[in-house]
Amino acid sequence: MRVAIIGCGAIGSVLVEAICRGYVKTELVALMDICPERCENLTKSFCSEFPNISVCRNLGCMLNAKPQLVVEAASQQAVREYVPRLLQHGVSVVVLSVGALLDEHTLKAVKDASRVSGAKVYIPTGAIAGIDAVKALANAGVKRVVLRTYKNVKAFDPETLRRLGFGEVRERAKIFEGRGDIAVKLFPANVNVVAALALASGLIPWVEVYADPRLEKNIHEIAVEGVASTISIRVENIPHPRNPRTSYLAALSAIQLLKQLVGGETVVVGT
Ligand SMILES: NC(=O)c1ccc[n+]([C@@H]2O[C@H](COP(=O)([O-])OP(=O)(O)OC[C@H]3O[C@@H](n4cnc5c(N)ncnc54)[C@H](O)[C@@H]3O)[C@@H](O)[C@H]2O)c1
Structure with a gap:
């Protein structure tokens, strides 16, 4: 090919x-x-x-x-x-x-x-686990999808952090909570996972984003509640050495x- x-x-x-x-x-x-x-x-x-x-x-x-x-x-x-x-x-x-x-x-x-x-x-959705299960669950109905993303503060655009009132982050801080479609616009290079979850589940996820100056991994915690199952996913990804926003697993x-x-x-x- x-x-x-x-x-x-x-x-x-x-x-x-x-x-x-x-x-x-x-x-x-x-x-x-x-x-x-x-x-x-x-x-x-x-x-x-x-x-x-x-x-x-x-x-x-x-x-x-x-x-x-x-x-x-x-x-x-x-x-x-x-x-x-x-x-x-x-x-x-x-x-x-x-x-x-x-x-x-x-x-x-x-x-x-x-x-x-x-x-x-x-x-491709390998940067988070379980998308095959979320897609299967969508056939019977998904009620709620929640994503919590934790990344080192260096993974975020400094200008966006400043606009959100987090010009200086000394300890773990929740820098965003809200609808996933707003999150992907605010953090276009950080939360592609939101879109993968939305397309797989048919629901816009509720999203919390945390910046942490000491964290060395990109962590996603996902909770999906559906008619057939409740799914909990936690992935700890090593950031790509050339781009801390991107997980090597992606x-x-x-x-x-x-x-x-x-x-x-x-x-x-x-x-
Ligand atoms: N789906 C996932 O799981 C997932 C995970 C991580 C990153 N991503 C996304 O994948 C994309 C690439 O990630 P990356 O870590 O390689 O980013 P990167 O910043 O390291 O590389 C992106 C490259 O694309 C080039 N580029 C940007 N806009 C362009 C355009 N309009 N035309 C041509 N070239 C352009 C840049 O110059 C840069 O060299 C990003 O949008 C990122 O948000 C997706």
């Missing part, structure tokens, strides 16, 4: 390395980033044996490389800007910045484009999804 990647940051770099080192058996045809030198550095570091990978500055260049699947690992803005257009061209997309899909206009544009072309959108989850999509696995576990 011909694969391209938008976003050569923490997650993109893990994916490029996995493909170019042959851990994911697929062909990398193009990379794109608003900082193209990040793509160039990655191809130099990991893909010197593959000189035909295009480093693109716009979507036209990426489409010329004829990818069958594009991984978006960039930003919510990139989802709005590129994903509906890729789908219109019949290219399936893996979306990491899933928070963008809590906006109903973006979700509609994505669904409409996908319906017309038949191209699909895939959302990148590994994208690798796992790619391995499933490019084929070769004869037994697929999980729904």
